[in-house]
Amino acid sequence: SAVISQKPSRDICQRGTSLTIQCQVDSQVTMMFWYRQQPGQSLTLIATANQGSEATYESGFVIDKFPISRPNLTFSTLTVSNMSPEDSSIYLCSVTQGLTYGYTFGSGTRLTVV
């Protein structure tokens, strides 16, 4: 399965600032996704990162708050904009190379907003 490198692994940020999280995959993948995991909770899909076009956002998530880029088949970024303490979560990148390969996750970015 694909190997995902996610950076940074953790960060503490001031409210009102923005943080960009990077997801690098060691092989070309069909689809890339961004998830949020709030403390003690399950994973919630933020958006699907589409190569060469705007990301597809899930209900409750908007582009102005979570802009996403995917310039090629191995790389994507998620920006958490104008952060507030409520944005403190783990943000996870996930990829798939096709249904039979399952969905692989990065180790996540643990974000704390103070």
Add this chain to the structure above:
Amino acid sequence: GQQLNQSPQSMFIQEGEDVSMNCTSSSIFNTWLWYKQDPGEGPVLLIALYKAGELTSNGRLTAQFGITRKDSFLNISASIPSDVGIYFCAGLYSGGYQKVTFGTGTKLQVIP
């Protein structure tokens, strides 16, 4: 967004015991996935199920795809301390747009 109902929410068991957990949904899925998440890590895929009624094993883990396509079960036999973690089920309906929906999670603690 939709979440799958997973039970139990948490459990404490003695080392060597068997464990069962399940996941139910109001919607049908055509793929079920089971993940384990260790602290500070992303979820790791344990078992994938692709057909209603399918029973699949991975070492001490066995999972089943419910015949109604609305539920799935995971069993762990002869638990060991490294089984500790949070187990998530996930359902996928690949009707043109692949989107994985995650369960609420089962936190497993193993007492040596």
